[in-house]
Amino acid sequence: MSSRNKLDYREVLIPKRLKAIKYILMIASGKGGVGKSLVSATTALILAKNNLNVGLLDLDFHGPSSSVIYGGLKMPSEEEEGLVPPVVEGVKVMSIDQFVEGRPIPVSGREKREIIKELLALTHWGDTDVLVVDMPPETGDVLLTSLSYLRGRRGAILVTTPSKLSLKVVDRLIRLLSETGVEILGIIENMSRLELQDKKVSPFGLEGAKELSSKYNIRFLGSLPIDPEASLYADEGKPEKLIYTRFGLELEKCLKKTVLLD
16 A cells, blocks of 8 residues: 555544534634734633633644743643643643743644644543634644644634734635635734723724724624733733733623623
């Protein structure tokens, strides 16, 4: 049998792993630098606080940060069922960073696709209400690979800033997700304002995400502030405090507009 015709065991395992997951929530932005990972990590914490059985899968190759936000992650335990993720604040967390320990990930697109398949095939999530996936920050082949395996009941929340560049990329991402049959639950505008005492400053512009939502008839879930306190708790690895910051409380309001917490 040629190598081309050999059965890839991961193709069989991945659907079995995901079968016990009721809903896959993909957090996507199409580009880095918009706070997608902080939104992903905080979303998982908020869902767990609302008594859901939650997992977080960090597929951000450019800068996996869930390990830092969650205060450092232990390696998953190797059990008969597969790799069992560590649990932090009620969230089962699996991240690329657990295996590279903060080192750069100088891998090609093909190698990234192989890593995604390995993580999906080997991770044993068990019965899970929502698996939050911090998606690769791009609109290319690695993202498409992720979408091709993250099957089942699924939806996406898109994260953008008010900047024209970020909005342009999300515009392209909307079309890509629509073509692949992914339901878009809504758009969140991050870094929308900086609150200084009684004054609110919008350094990146106003209401760009709301206009984009209207263009495609997608729900605008809300805007999130630039919150130094949230950034501090993320850097210090204090997830238990993160969800009670202005950023965390505003994000929970956004999530309550979706099927997840409505």
